[in-house]
Amino acid sequence: MNETTEIYPLNATMRKFGAPQTTIHQSPYWHTLLRPAQVTLGAMVLVAQEPAYAFSELSQASFTDLHQTIKQIETVLTKAFQYDKLNYLMLMMVDPDVHFHVIPRYAQPRQFDNITFIDHGWPGTPNLTQINETSLATNRLIIDHISSCWTDSKEIEND
Known part of the structure; x- marks a missing residue:
């Protein structure tokens, strides 16, 4: 952080x-969090750190950092789980702070920590009501796995 x-x-x-x-991961303007309810393997929430309730309220610096953060997310999730598609949902109906749900999409089930993760909405829109049951321990393993890929992806930070 500068x-x-x-x-x-x-x-x-x-x-x-x-x-x-x-x-x-935390960048200067964005927090990348694992979504506790795993709609698909590696589902995340990308939350703006600036106090803003509308996308247009974010600073130019936040938008610049968003570009870099999205590049990192796409690189890291590809390395971690080889997703087929990636959906960004900006709903903000319940939680007012500017944020996106980042949903990796999979045509076929994925295995992680002896759990089969199914994309219940494939090939349509993500099914946010049907989650893959995980424990706190499994979520911690997913966080650690994604984080290890992020650590290995330092070279993309300055592209």
Whole structure:
């Protein structure tokens, strides 16, 4: 984080999705969290750190950082789970802070920690009501796996 970047406290949306325990990565303006309810393997929430309730309220710096963060997410999720498609959902109907649900999509089931993860909505829209049951321990393993791929992907930060 550079010296000119403000440090923002965790907002309500971050806390709802389990931060700081579910944090995978934090950039200067965005928090990447594992979605506790795994709609698909590696489902995440990308939450703006700036206090904003509308996408247009974010600073230019936040948009610039969003571009870099999305590049990282796509690279890391490809390495971690070889997704087939990736959906970004900005709903903000319940949780008002600017955020996206990042849903990796899979044509075929994926195995992780002896669990079969099914994309119940494939090939249509994600089915947010039907989740793959995971324990806190499994979620921690998913976080650690994604984080290890992120650590190995430092070279994409400056592209």
